[in-house]
Amino acid sequence: MSPSPQPAAVTDSPFLRACRREPGPHTPVWFMRQAGRSLPEYRQVRAGIGMLESCRRPDLVCEITLQPVRRHGVDAAILFSDIVVPLAAAGVDLDIVPGTGPVVAKPVTALADVEAIPKLSSEQVDYVAEAIRLLRPELGATPLIGFAGAPFTLASYLVEGGPSRTHAKTKALMYGAPDVWHALCRRLAEITLTFLRVQVDAGVAAVQLFDSWAGALSEADYRRYVLPHSKAVLGGLEGAGVPRIHFGVGTAELLTAMGEAGADVVGVDWRTPLNVATGRIGADKAVQGNLDPCTLFAPAEVLSAEVRRVLDEGRAAPGHVFNLGHGVLPETDPDALTRVVALVHELSAR
């Protein structure tokens, strides 16, 4: 790994300063899923193009990643991609079905299925590196966040065959065949680490590891079945010079453990106030979050009050990256997002 040096304006950006727990001119703000269906310009460029195909076209990835930066003036861009992109690139037979999500042709049930998952080579995701190289000059002083799905969340898709509310098959495999489970997660951790290293080498300024569904687990199960594999990914980026953000939903009881996975910044959903979260995560990590995405449907004065509350609670943390507590919902009015960016900047100006 030989990360491209970042321009000084990126290194000194409010986003990277907050990740490093250094004071900055204002609290930085970006939104999970900011590059996506809430934007009419996104729906326009995506028209007729499948999700996986759009993630493989550097020109489209570049355009879509830039859209929310242009429109909202967010403090960071996040690479447009999907957590199953590296799996598809490695050769796992899956598709992203509109209205459903990832659908896997042959779900994992046994060790042979795990062994059949190919490793990922950097060349297989050249288009991602190319998109990042296209993006950097366009972004100027705005840092670009790379991302990947964490082993547990990827494993859940592979074991369930698609999205699941209960993760019952996933947990059954964990409990019933821990050797298969750990082999699966080791393979996924390798793929994820390769995917993130490609992004770091191509020039992302930070990475976010999404363990979207980790909140389905108790802390004991998380520590036994998940933490070692997330640690392998985040630990593999130690010394790479990029802050590592780690996020999941419904993780009230997991925040301490998720911080231990090797995160520099822990993402928090809207259920746990940031001051409470900081108590669990510790003073050596920044926090990211945590406006309820549904407050974007609220009247302006309610939304403002909620933004103020999140900023106030975030002052308890040694560093705060303002974000939602989960992704932007597709039916969100983009103007509400633009107003939140302006308000965060105004209220937090130092």
Added chain:
Amino acid sequence: MSPSPQPAAVTDSPFLRACRREPGPHTPVWFMRQAGRSLPEYRQVRAGIGMLESCRRPDLVCEITLQPVRRHGVDAAILFSDIVVPLAAAGVDLDIVPGTGPVVAKPVTALADVEAIPKLSSEQVDYVAEAIRLLRPELGATPLIGFAGAPFTLASYLVEGGPSRTHAKTKALMYGAPDVWHALCRRLAEITLTFLRVQVDAGVAAVQLFDSWAGALSEADYRRYVLPHSKAVLGGLEGAGVPRIHFGVGTAELLTAMGEAGADVVGVDWRTPLNVATGRIGADKAVQGNLDPCTLFAPAEVLSAEVRRVLDEGRAAPGHVFNLGHGVLPETDPDALTRVVALVHELSAR
């Protein structure tokens, strides 16, 4: 309200003793959704009969409620019903669609929609009272738990028009039209209280108020928009002589507030260990829970270890009713449930 006196064997049952935080011969155990799709005898009697229709037939309700008592030897029966039964009985146009859940013909968006929701009269749920009267002699010493959905969860179905992952419309109504929201919840609290009083009068020995989706809210929103209405329901049963159990999923941050709603017993999902939950709920309330329903798919030795852990953690509480952390999943092997009952009894025998 003039609750029927319970037989001494019911009053002294391990279940009611645990609810009252009194020591008993063993830790009582029952399972949310124990009367349901995991049982072949349930699928047989339900064949060709719609969910709402089956809830309206006292003979069927009686049979289905008894099935898990006969099969597993659980320490309590729970009335077979659905949280939308009182709404349908009052005249709200809705149906329970297999594979989807409740679907409401005309979702609530304005005050006129709230005013159009009729009040519930006791006579409209006579069939529920009749089922309870049929059940009591059949159940003998086994206590019968009545139940209802809490205002927030019912409101979510009425506002969204059906099940929702995000509850976005519900929260938008809360934030944007709090007068409509509170009027809706007041009406729902009245209906729920009427429904529970019918059950208490007919002879249930305890009630459980399900606020299944409350965990979608931050504590601040829960306290502002939900707690007063749940309090109105649970407070309306004060002095009725029946323990009140209050349960929701993903409520790590809400346990203190949910206890304040007027519960004698707070149900806890599997994410929060019972000893941790007790610290939040306080020593004046019992807890119920909290085996992960997915552990029922685990090998016998893993399941046993988890049952032991839950019992151990439950010893920190002043009273413990063993249960799952959420409902029995339809694909569960009923024999696993039977084994859990035997194991809980064996391990907790005093």
